[in-house]
Amino acid sequence: MAELKKFLVRRMLTFIPTIIGITLIVFAIAYLIPADPARAWAGGEKASQKAIELVKERYHLNEPWYDQYIFLITGLIKNEIIDPRTSNPVMDDVGKRFPVTFQLALFAYFFVLAIGIPLGLISALKRDTAIDTFVRIFALIGVSTPVFWLGYILIYIFFVNIRIINLAGVPPSPEIVITHVPVIDSLITGNFELFRQHVARFWLPGFVLGFMGAGVVARFVRNSFLEAISGDYIEFLKAKGVPKLRVYRHAMKNSLVPIITVLGLQFGVLLSGAPITETVFGLPGIGLYAVFSIGTLDFPAIVAVTLLFALVYVIANLIVDIFYAVIDPRVRY
Amino acid sequence: MSKKILEVKNLTVHFYTYAGIVKAIEEVSFDVFEGETFALVGETGCGKSVTARAITQLIESPGRIVRGEVYYNPDGERLNLLELPDEEIRTIRGNDIAYIFQDPQSSLDPLYNVGYQVSESLFVHGRVKSIKDGIKKAVNILRTVLLPDPERRVSNYPHELSGGMKQRVTIGIGISNDPRILIADEPTTALDVTVQAQILWLIKEMKKRYGVTVILITHDMGVVADMADRVAVMYAGKIVEVAEVTEVFKNPVHPYTQGLLKAVPNPLKKIERLETIPGTVPSLINPPSGCRFHPRCPEISKVCKEKIPELREVKKNHFVACHNR
Numbered sequence: 339m340a341e342l343k344k345f346l347v348r349r350m351l352t353f354i355p356t357i358i359g360i361t362l363i364v365f366a367i368a369y370l371i372p373a374d375p376a377r378a379w380a381g382g383e384k385a386s387q388k389a390i391e392l393v394k395e396r397y398h399l400n401e402p403w404y405d406q407y408i409f410l411i412t413g414l415i416k417n418e419i420i421d422p423r424t425s426n427p428v429m430d431d432v433g434k435r436f437p438v439t440f441q442l443a444l445f446a447y448f449f450v451l452a453i454g455i456p457l458g459l460i461s462a463l464k465r466d467t468a469i470d471t472f473v474r475i476f477a478l479i480g481v482s483t484p485v486f487w488l489g490y491i492l493i494y495i496f497f498v499n500i501r502i503i504n505l506a507g508v509p510p511s512p513e514i515v516i517t518h519v520p521v522i523d524s525l526i527t528g529n530f531e532l533f534r535q536h537v538a539r540f541w542l543p544g545f546v547l548g549f550m551g552a553g554v555v556a557r558f559v560r561n562s563f564l565e566a567i568s569g570d571y572i573e574f575l576k577a578k579g580v581p582k583l584r585v586y587r588h589a590m591k592n593s594l595v596p597i598i599t600v601l602g603l604q605f606g607v608l609l610s611g612a613p614i615t616e617t618v619f620g621l622p623g624i625g626l627y628a629v630f631s632i633g634t635l636d637f638p639a640i641v642a643v644t645l646l647f648a649l650v651y652v653i654a655n656l657i658v659d660i661f662y663a664v665i666d667p668r669v670r671y
Numbered sequence: 672m673s674k675k676i677l678e679v680k681n682l683t684v685h686f687y688t689y690a691g692i693v694k695a696i697e698e699v700s701f702d703v704f705e706g707e708t709f710a711l712v713g714e715t716g717c718g719k720s721v722t723a724r725a726i727t728q729l730i731e732s733p734g735r736i737v738r739g740e741v742y743y744n745p746d747g748e749r750l751n752l753l754e755l756p757d758e759e760i761r762t763i764r765g766n767d768i769a770y771i772f773q774d775p776q777s778s779l780d781p782l783y784n785v786g787y788q789v790s791e792s793l794f795v796h797g798r799v800k801s802i803k804d805g806i807k808k809a810v811n812i813l814r815t816v817l818l819p820d821p822e823r824r825v826s827n828y829p830h831e832l833s834g835g836m837k838q839r840v841t842i843g844i845g846i847s848n849d850p851r852i853l854i855a856d857e858p859t860t861a862l863d864v865t866v867q868a869q870i871l872w873l874i875k876e877m878k879k880r881y882g883v884t885v886i887l888i889t890h891d892m893g894v895v896a897d898m899a900d901r902v903a904v905m906y907a908g909k910i911v912e913v914a915e916v917t918e919v920f921k922n923p924v925h926p927y928t929q930g931l932l933k934a935v936p937n938p939l940k941k942i943e944r945l946e947t948i949p950g951t952v953p954s955l956i957n958p959p960s961g962c963r964f965h966p967r968c969p970e971i972s973k974v975c976k977e978k979i980p981e982l983r984e985v986k987k988n989h990f991v992a993c994h995n996r
Contacts, residue, residue, distance in 0.1 A: 570774060571778055571780045573731075574772055575780070576764070578769075578770075578795065579762060579848075580795050588782075588783075591782050592782060665782065667782065667830070668781060668830050
């Protein structure tokens, strides 16, 4: 256990250069873009020179790039930077919207797991049958369906025709805040009516966002399970007289390492897919916020969102690494 | 002579591949007597392993057991192993008929410690109540196969053991349920020569201690001379000669056996130089007509191309499948 702790600390330390690197890249892009953010923030074409100068002073835009970078990052961490578009502290805006996106990603992740893993297993067990072919075609469709297309088709079916979903607003958060994710909080606090409302609002966008991931995961589960089941140790297990289900359990555990890698990466993919899904379904999440920020050259907000996404991504990969170590004794940490 | 514990009759296994039907073994018949070491000898791809695996239906798709019977005769019973349903053959595997495979590096599941894997073989045959209960017995089993420091080794994972140690563990798994027959499929091929000697000694020791019948599969004539009581020589999916071990080395009858023995140093005869058998092993998708050895045989006659030779007893307990003998 002491080793695991050391490993965790070491991994956390590698976070720092990763995240600094990511923010630097985003900052460099923002800095080099041939646009004049000060003019945009001061009011666009009609902005007075005085206002522009004021904005430049406030956001240190006259300083060299490294001063600007340090001012921006420390300001974001201390939450002292006021968003030029919304006039709120940037991190307040982000903090308000992030739970919506995170909840959307959780719903999508649920569909990725609930569709991808069973389909992959069925496909592997019924290898080279009609079922396998069907699943593989489904996976191919899943991988290659654009989110916006699937989103509008399903809105047409469920909103326009069957009328069982709504597309306006988001149900309120429960009063007691524990995890900051409304659907989990309402479940923990036993507020089932609110839980139902959240599920009703999020299941379809979650499905749309998770559909592509489900296809990817189904393929990976199928291939890595087939690879595991053709191992020599599986034959030895059968020769030992181990019952079928137990043999499958060994194969499943052995196929888990590549599957978990993909699942970890999928979480990042879901976050980057969120802006389109949120736009299509009118969810006030961070993806939509990022899209608006890009449109208005709102660089502090863009850097803040990138920072957050990078953190989530890095944490997801850390969790994957911990799972590796738990599953596979050959992994040294 | 003691009783027949295993009778294999006309065993035929085909593999249905895209390239065509691979006739891996064709009409293979032999008997194994209780308490003996029976060796199946032949070069790579001649069907030794397929034969051994087919005995307990361990043939995976695209392979299929097309024909044949395998009678297993434990006390007073006569079971056709190829007719048993999945669940019944499972209780025979590992319990009555146990296996050791060629490559100990890949025979063990890398994700479980060796104690678990030994204990599991006890657990699935109902000898212990849980995997945890079996660990203590696993320590004793690992001690009998002379794994050093078994109390500590049970919690080691396969990658932490050497090849020889892993093969000791798989032998331990093999004998854990005190089987009647132990099928060792090239148990020493993947090991160093010094370790090979230790493992062969261990198999002999286990045989002495548990009185288990051993079916040894190998391509190594040295191992055959060291271990076997009787030998069956296989060529291209057929058995060509069956006899006692000294008889095979002293008076080989089939041209293939003769060629094979000229290709290796023979402890019973002085040989000036080693010879090779001309040609290569035939494709088993379109095997040669008649005797499968005829394209490479130095004594070929007309009948060899037309008629498949049957195993005939040319001397007492010495069977040969050849038209010219």
